[in-house]
Amino acid sequence: MYDNALDFLDRFGAEALDLDWSVTDLFGVHPAAGTLRADHCGALMLSGAKCTGLLADQMKHGLVTYYRNVPGRPVGIPVWEFRW
Numbered sequence: 001m002y003d004n005a006l007d008f009l010d011r012f013g014a015e016a017l018d019l020d021w022s023v024t025d026l027f028g029v030h031p032a033a034g035t036l037r038a039d040h041c042g043a044l045m046l047s048g049a050k051c052t053g054l055l056a057d058q059m060k061h062g063l064v065t066y067y068r069n070v071p072g073r074p075v076g077i078p079v080w081e082f083r084w
Contacts, residue, residue: 005044008051019056025068028076034084040076043068 005027008016016026026044030037035045043059043066044051053060057069 012054
């Protein structure tokens with residue numbers, strides 16, 4: 001995930017900023033369970049694949065698509081704030 005996140009930032013970082021993707025949209029995790037609760041996870045915390053495309057409301061990881069504007073989706077905390 002770390003290498004894929006760096007690759008994403010290099011290739012799509014400026015575009016993500018322009019499209020208003022937030023820190024938690026990208027790097028969010030559940031505050032108590034981390035990545036074990038996928039419903040709180042950001043797009044870069046869910047897939048082991050590199051991002052292949054970015055739109056205003058979705059991110060592609062090969063054949064998998066992450067939708068960020070799902071009604072009722074809980075918001076996590078940035079992964080670097082997670083503590084066991």
